[in-house]
Amino acid sequence: MISATELPSTRPYLIRALYDWCSENGFTPYVAVKVDASVQVPREYVQGGEIVLNVSMDATSSLKLGNDFIEFKARFGGKPRDIMVPIHRVMAIYARENGQGMAFPVSDDETPGATLTAVQPHAAEALPDDEPTPPSTSSSRPALKRIK
Template sequence: MPQNTQQPMTSNKPYLLRALHEWIVDNGCTPYLYINTQAKHLRLPAHLADENPLVLNSSPKACKDLQLTNDAISFQARFSGQVFTVHLPMDAIIAIVARETGQGMTFEWDGPTADSDENNNSHSEKSGDNGDKQEKPRKSGLKIVR
């Protein structure tokens, strides 16, 4: 077997997310993103910060200016009638599934949480103080159903 002298490859997660998002939309289904709200550098409406995992509709009808980059997913959406910019780092994405069929993919999450970093300089717009809670991030209860 040849030795690998190349630099390590980048994560395939953003590429898989883009492909699955396109596949779900092309098949007339609604892409749902499952988000770990304990991840660092999230930008969410404050009232959604305590939901974990959080499920967001990322369909073209629900999102404006959807951008799926290698680092994050960002878009504008309405929450309680107000437009809000959402920023989801790749580490925060737990899964993407089609609402109608449940088909999609879950991802293993092994990144740091906002609670685990004492010097967190997060740009999160989450509210509330979870200083009393020292919970480990829950494993996703999701599984692929075909």
């Protein structure tokens, strides 16, 4: 029998499931990421060590939601960028329109496979070029809600 410490993380599977739920119901999936040296994102969009990324099909190309990384190409300020986020750095995935989703714990000494807890994502978003940039104040953050 496999012990709990040897099991693969459920995080990538939950992220894919919630991404599918958002997409199939017409919502825009966002991921909140705790940025460190392992995260490849435009640093000028990182606020407070965090970034929120629009990972919808309209905002990305070549999106891959893998077991170890989320990878895609997106435009930031009109410039194409390659994005790579280790799964264990994802703090939350949620629907922009209603805030429903799931949060995950992330700490600086985090190892893949941690248990789930609630956290609040911060707004610093990668949006398609035709969308206006939302305000980046803490009051603009949606509260995550449980999916029923």
